Amino acid sequence: MEKSDLPFGSEFSPNQIELVRVLEMADEHAGDWHALENSIRQEYFDSHLTSEYNRRKLANNCKLGMIAYGVLDRNGFLTDFGKKLLSFKRTPEKMYQAFARHILLNLKGLIVVQTVQDMQARGERVDLRKLREWLQERGIHFPRGGKHPSMMRLWLEKAGVVISSDWRIDVTCLERIIGISGDIIDEISMLTIEQKAFLRTLANIGETGPYLSNEVEKLASTVYGAKFDEKNLPKTVLYPLEKAGYISLERGTKKIGRGAKPFQVKLTDKMKSEIITPLIDCLQSQVQSDLRPMLRKPLTKILTELSSADRYIKGLALEALAFYLMRLIDLKYVATRLRGQVTGGAEVDLIFEGARLIFSRWQIQCKNTKIVSLDDVAKEVGLMIHFDSKVAVIVGMGRISEAAQEYAKMLRNEYGKQVILVGRKEILDVVNGAKSFEQVLENQVPFVLMRAR
Numbered sequence: 001m002e003k004s005d006l007p008f009g010s011e012f013s014p015n016q017i018e019l020v021r022v023l024e025m026a027d028e029h030a031g032d033w034h035a036l037e038n039s040i041r042q043e044y045f046d047s048h049l050t051s052e053y054n055r056r057k058l059a060n061n062c063k064l065g066m067i068a069y070g071v072l073d074r075n076g077f078l079t080d081f082g083k084k085l086l087s088f089k090r091t092p093e094k095m096y097q098a099f100a101r102h103i104l105l106n107l108k109g110l111i112v113v114q115t116v117q118d119m120q121a122r123g124e125r126v127d128l129r130k131l132r133e134w135l136q137e138r139g140i141h142f143p144r145g146g147k148h149p150s151m152m153r154l155w156l157e158k159a160g161v162v163i164s165s166d167w168r169i170d171v172t173c174l175e176r177i178i179g180i181s182g183d184i185i186d187e188i189s190m191l192t193i194e195q196k197a198f199l200r201t202l203a204n205i206g207e208t209g210p211y212l213s214n215e216v217e218k219l220a221s222t223v224y225g226a227k228f229d230e231k232n233l234p235k236t237v238l239y240p241l242e243k244a245g246y247i248s249l250e251r252g253t254k255k256i257g258r259g260a261k262p263f264q265v266k267l268t269d270k271m272k273s274e275i276i277t278p279l280i281d282c283l284q285s286q287v288q289s290d291l292r293p294m295l296r297k298p299l300t301k302i303l304t305e306l307s308s309a310d311r312y313i314k315g316l317a318l319e320a321l322a323f324y325l326m327r328l329i330d331l332k333y334v335a336t337r338l339r340g341q342v343t344g345g346a347e348v349d350l351i352f353e354g355a356r357l358i359f360s361r362w363q364i365q366c367k368n369t370k371i372v373s374l375d376d377v378a379k380e381v382g383l384m385i386h387f388d389s390k391v392a393v394i395v396g397m398g399r400i401s402e403a404a405q406e407y408a409k410m411l412r413n414e415y416g417k418q419v420i421l422v423g424r425k426e427i428l429d430v431v432n433g434a435k436s437f438e439q440v441l442e443n444q445v446p447f448v449l450m451r452a453r
Helices: 019-028 033-045 052-068 080-086 092-106 109-121 128-137 148-159 171-178 182-189 193-205 213-224 230-244 276-284 289-296 299-305 311-327 374-387 402-415 424-432 437-444
Strands: 247-251 263-267 332-338 347-353 361-367 391-396 418-422
Touching: 019 033, 019 052, 019 080, 019 092, 033 052, 080 092, 092 109, 092 148, 092 171, 092 276, 109 128, 109 148, 109 182, 109 276, 109 289, 128 148, 128 332, 171 182, 182 276, 193 213, 193 230, 193 263, 193 276, 213 230, 213 263, 230 247, 230 263, 299 311, 299 424, 311 347, 311 361, 311 391, 361 374, 374 391, 374 402, 374 418, 402 418, 418 437, 424 437
Parallel strands: 361 391, 391 418
Antiparallel strands: 247 263, 332 347, 347 361
8 A cells, every 4th residue: 555645644633632632641651652542542532432442543543643743753752843842832822833834844734735726726626536636646645535634734724824624725824834935935846856956955065165066966866866967957957046046156167078167056045044945855745846837827827828929938838728628637647748848839748647537548739830730630640659548639729720620530430549639719618618628529539538437
């Protein structure tokens, strides 16, 4: 069974116990498991109309939750953090705020909160099933049927970070508890894995520097396993971090062999903030964090950005369009073949999969051109074999040519190739509510969204 990335909290929730009281019990019975469990059972679970075995199990679950949340060690003693919380026993507000900060920065709570914010920005209803799927895309797992995020939400409610059962977030409270603005939190969360690893390595060295950029890159690769493109290190890592204000760069004076002179790199005062490093540590485990802007954009904004004169913005909007449409049919992102900004915003190719669909692997090409041609369809058919795709969807922001439509129809009828063409008209139908995206797809290929048993 895959280990949960979120803490187990069954029976360790503010709906069932008082935090200060169980901390006092743990302090009183330090190192004595049985005495601690008996105290918890007698105070909180003996009134349950169930067997003694089950009541003991509930008490044990509470103890395990205390361990998972980092307030109790496996020898039955309060951790240093548990002792710190207990020191706030006379100021419950400070105690719950300290606990919330710990959950956010050390137990992946901030990733959960950001995921909720992304879902809400996209108009998604936040429930456990949907939240689990969105977290999975960020590399965060909790067991199917588990209530781990719900227990976390209850503790965050005690500190005022979450203010309702439907996960409304008090951003001002969140910023106050973490000690940094939401803009910087979002900025750091959307750094690439390589950029985060480079910053962590530079921060961990602990001296003022400067250091050779290639030496920092080698150390980051060794310590964190990040895979850097050495030839494009300035473009992919150094320049973006400099632009964001986390590092300063100076061109070095010595060449490496026949290569270019490496940069001298230093941390800026912005990066030296005591919260930045733990924040990066918290968000480092979040895979594909650069996808967050795509996941949260509404379709109307995506369509507006597709008309931008800026090629970079247009390329990102094209990716966002693919993500938006595939999310409508519950497909999961797997890989990118070609990014839109590489082609000047003209096209983007992505691979998605759907665990609950008969046709599991889908390849998507979005084209921001005036017309989708027969050649565009032929190219996708050739790639279907290479990627073992069951469905190819070509989304064009212009017109679908008649030749392309006829060719796709022939491929479906005579060769069983599930090729679907979506033009600007169909996209606008989805935006205006005239048709659902599922209807657009099934008008061309009936049963393409049939659910697997």
